[in-house]
Amino acid sequence: MDTPVVNSLEAFFMGFTANRAFKADPKLFARAKGMFYYTPDGREVLDATSGLWCVNAGHGREKIIEAIRAQAGALDYAPTFNLGHPLIFELASRLRGVLPADLDHTFFCNSGSEAVDSALKIALAYQRAIGQGTRTRFIGRERGYHGVGFGGISVGGMVANRRTFGAQLPGVDHLRHTHGSFPAFTRGLGETGAELADDLERLVGLHGAETIAAVIVEPVAGSTGVLPPPKGYLERLREIATRHGILLIFDEVITGFGRLGAATAAERFDVTPDLMCLAKGITNASVPMGAVACHAKVYEGIMSGAPAGIELFHGYTYSGHPLAAAAGLATLDVYREEGLFGRAASLEGYFEDAIHSLKDAKNVIDTRNFGLMGAVELAPREGAPGARAAEVFRRCFDSGLLTRYTGDTIAMSPPLIVETTDIDVMVTKLAAAIAAVD
Ligand code: PLP
Numbered sequence: 001m002d003t004p005v006v007n008s009l010e011a012f013f014m015g016f017t018a019n020r021a022f023k024a025d026p027k028l029f030a031r032a033k034g035m036f037y038y039t040p041d042g043r044e045v046l047d048a049t050s051g052l053w054c055v056n057a058g059h060g061r062e063k064i065i066e067a068i069r070a071q072a073g074a075l076d077y078a079p080t081f082n083l084g085h086p087l088i089f090e091l092a093s094r095l096r097g098v099l100p101a102d103l104d105h106t107f108f109c110n111s112g113s114e115a116v117d118s119a120l121k122i123a124l125a126y127q128r129a130i131g132q133g134t135r136t137r138f139i140g141r142e143r144g145y146h147g148v149g150f151g152g153i154s155v156g157g158m159v160a161n162r163r164t165f166g167a168q169l170p171g172v173d174h175l176r177h178t179h180g181s182f183p184a185f186t187r188g189l190g191e192t193g194a195e196l197a198d199d200l201e202r203l204v205g206l207h208g209a210e211t212i213a214a215v216i217v218e219p220v221a222g223s224t225g226v227l228p229p230p231k232g233y234l235e236r237l238r239e240i241a242t243r244h245g246i247l248l249i250f251d252e253v254i255t256g257f258g259r260l261g262a263a264t265a266a267e268r269f270d271v272t273p274d275l276m277c278l279a280k281g282i283t284n285a286s287v288p289m290g291a292v293a294c295h296a297k298v299y300e301g302i303m304s305g306a307p308a309g310i311e312l313f314h315g316y317t318y319s320g321h322p323l324a325a326a327a328g329l330a331t332l333d334v335y336r337e338e339g340l341f342g343r344a345a346s347l348e349g350y351f352e353d354a355i356h357s358l359k360d361a362k363n364v365i366d367t368r369n370f371g372l373m374g375a376v377e378l379a380p381r382e383g384a385p386g387a388r389a390a391e392v393f394r395r396c397f398d399s400g401l402l403t404r405y406t407g408d409t410i411a412m413s414p415p416l417i418v419e420t421t422d423i424d425v426m427v428t429k430l431a432a433a434i435a436a437v438d
Helices: 019-024 062-074 086-096 112-129 150-155 159-163 194-207 233-243 265-269 296-305 322-337 340-356 387-398 420-436
Strands: 031-033 036-038 044-047 105-109 137-141 172-175 212-217 247-251 275-278 290-294 364-370 373-378 404-406 409-412
Touching: 044 420, 062 322, 086 105, 086 322, 105 112, 105 296, 112 150, 112 212, 112 247, 112 275, 112 290, 112 296, 137 150, 137 194, 150 159, 150 172, 172 194, 194 212, 194 233, 212 233, 233 247, 290 296, 322 340, 340 364, 340 373, 340 420, 373 387, 373 420, 387 404, 387 409, 387 420, 409 420
Parallel strands: 137 172, 137 212, 212 247, 247 275
Antiparallel strands: 031 036, 036 044, 105 290, 275 290, 364 373, 373 409, 404 409
16 A cells, blocks of 8 residues: 655654654755755755764765665675675775774674674674683673664663663673763873773673673764773773683774774774774765674684584674675775875864864863864753753754754764864854853
């Protein structure tokens, strides 16, 4: 049955959205190009958030569009269960030149959430394959965001995402978050707080290393408000995890593909995890794709430890979808040809100055930055947390600037093609919005 109906905003049940408020005052985009979105009535909105931290090369990139178009005409879909198509092997091979040297086998999926749940399952499969089947526990971190799968919300630390649903994976524990371990208004990484990594040691003492499969963190927490780590923290976590046979998973869904001025946070911090979750920038968000890059030891452990036949009973209908593979290859070309990771690195200082120029603005209680991730945190209104930032967001939007807010933190993460003049506009508009809100 396909009967004619009225096109209504009501029909779409929107996630992570105040549906009733949105439908009373909808904000729609009709097209996008470069640094800008355009509304259906033709208004220009400067994209200071790369969509949702994902359009790292800017919008409407011809090379990527052309690759998707050509692939759709040549091979629309092919399964990757005991079958395949050349482009996805090419993409996995190309990633070897982008990711840290030992992360040389990549599993594909369709989103960051799937990447996280896949990484958790691969960690369990590995531990079992090497005879460590008692290691079934995961350690996450408070204020972490790892997507919305049951695995992701269990290891995650965003309270509302967990509390609403109740059911979670058993046996999960959390490190404390690192926010507040160094002073507000710190530029880049904190000088103090590395010892918070010792929480992993404490949890090993509590639960026993032989029960812990993996620890997962975002190298720089994004969704809970851009929280750069203390200096030395990730190094220390790596050392403790290695010493106890615990796999270290970096969730680089946001930090991957240039956001921190290097291909990955692992490269920027010179800390190599055992598993790395990727998504978003892998295709410049043009076609959904997620991935888990696996250390050689993990891949080989599973290959040699599993019985003959299928080694990993996990995969998605759209794992390695041809359109995503084509988009991914073209995206890597764009990043390389335009040197966008290096460009992000070269703009970091300018962006940092711009973010911190807001430190004396009304109600601002912290400014934070690392790479091309920046945040301005506002004091919450008495009894109405989040309301002040929501109002600043709305004012920015009305003045032609797309920001993102979480709690009372306004985050900015522009496409890596951003110009210094765009950064000036972002800060001017954000400053005006902050000044206008009580
Ligand atoms: N992990 C991190 C660190 C993220 O920031 C996100 C999304 O923002 C996810 C996982 C989930 O990705 P997706 O929304 O593609 O499922």
